[in-house]
Amino acid sequence: MERKITKQVCVGGVPVGGGARIPVQSMTNTDTRDAAATAAQIRRLAEAGCDIVRLTVPDAEAAESFREIRRLVPDVPLVADIHFDYRLAVMCADYGVDKIRINPGNIGSEDGVRQVAEACLARHIPVRIGVNGGSLGKPLLAKYGSPTPQALYESAMGHIALLNRFGFDDIVISVKSSSVTATAEACRFVSENCEYPLHIGVTEAGTRRMGIIKNAAALGALITSGIGDTVRVSLTDDPVEEVYAARDILMALGCPGHTGMDIVSCPTCGRTGIDLCSLVAGFEKAVRDEGLASLDIKVAIMGCVVNGPGEAREADVGIAGGRGEALLFAKGEIIRKVPEDGITAALIDYIKDNFVK
Ligand code: SF4
Structure with missing residues (x-):
């Protein structure tokens, strides 16, 4: 710019x-x-x-x-x-x-x-x-x-x-x-x-x-x-x-010196099998509470396996929702399945383990 x-x-x-x-x-x-x-x-x-x-x-x-x-x-x-x-x-x-x-x-x-x-x-x-x-x-x-x-x-x-x-x-x-x-x-x-x-x-x-x-x-x-x-x-x-x-x-706007966590999440639709709106809101709050918001990483939180895996793979870490569960991705690879009530914790733990020095 x-x-x-x-x-x-x-x-x-x-x-x-x-x-x-x-x-x-x-x-x-x-x-x-x-x-x-x-x-x-x-x-x-x-x-x-x-x-x-x-x-x-x-x-x-x-x-x-x-x-x-x-x-x-x-x-x-x-x-x-x-x-x-x-x-x-x-x-x-x-x-x-x-x-x-x-x-x-x-x-x-x-x-x-x-x-x-x-x-x-x-x-x-x-x-x-x-x-x-x-x-x-x-x-x-x-x-x-x-x-x-x-x-x-x-x-x-x-x-x-x-x-x-x-x-x-x-x-x-x-x-x-x-x-x-x-x-x-x-x-x-x-x-x-x-x-x-x-x-x-x-x-x-x-x-x-x-x-x-x-x-x-x-x-x-x-x-x-x-x-x-x-x-x-x-x-x-x-x-x-x-x-x-x-x-x-x-x-x-991508202004130099203003980096921070970029959370990509889908708008939800009839395919969404998890409560994505609450999940993203809860994740955002956890990120702030844990002092992780300034990390310069991209996190994808997607509702299904149609567009989800693509976005999740582009991100440093992400999930693609299924019915009552999600696939956890990192750097393009599937890590594991996570139950819906453990998604935020799984993301936060992964971020802490891999991106916090
Ligand atoms: S990622 Fe899946 S659930 Fe989310 S809006 Fe797109 S198709 Fe719907």
């Missing part, structure tokens, strides 16, 4: 852009003023595979709490999300933040932008300009009538110009909408017209099912065109689910 090579920035040791592996991001939904709860959620996100975690810093109390959060999680790259008040950005820069998300046009005077730019320059902290359809400025809304892709793009360019005025260039851009097509088109405009890395994803995408579908559609369209340097899958759900979804989408 060819990628557009953007300018690279570094977020607490994680490179973003310049052809680097696409890092996964998410955002805490705890009260930032509760440092212990926020730090615990940051840890959960990092354990789930989140590379960069953002947290909101709405006031000075939250900024002071950020200082403690930084102390509690010194090893996870953290982004402070700040609106309207440049002083909070300067405080977070002092307290060791790794990136700031801010829209320079919305944080007060030009002098405030200058102070943020200077604080970030001095500490090599990049800034993400995050333009969202829902918070587009009034002049652009009046000009375009709605948050069109062109309006999102123009807004981003305006914020970039403000930062550039103070010699600041370590910029990441996002232009997001709740519409898949508007998000993709706005990202294409930005990608065609500037070299800054792009943070991509559909914002306010909804609950788990539709949110994942919308994000997969947008990320698929963009990443297969070579666009996108870091992702967030926004969901109305536990943020850990955002991380799982983002990782799975990047894995499905």
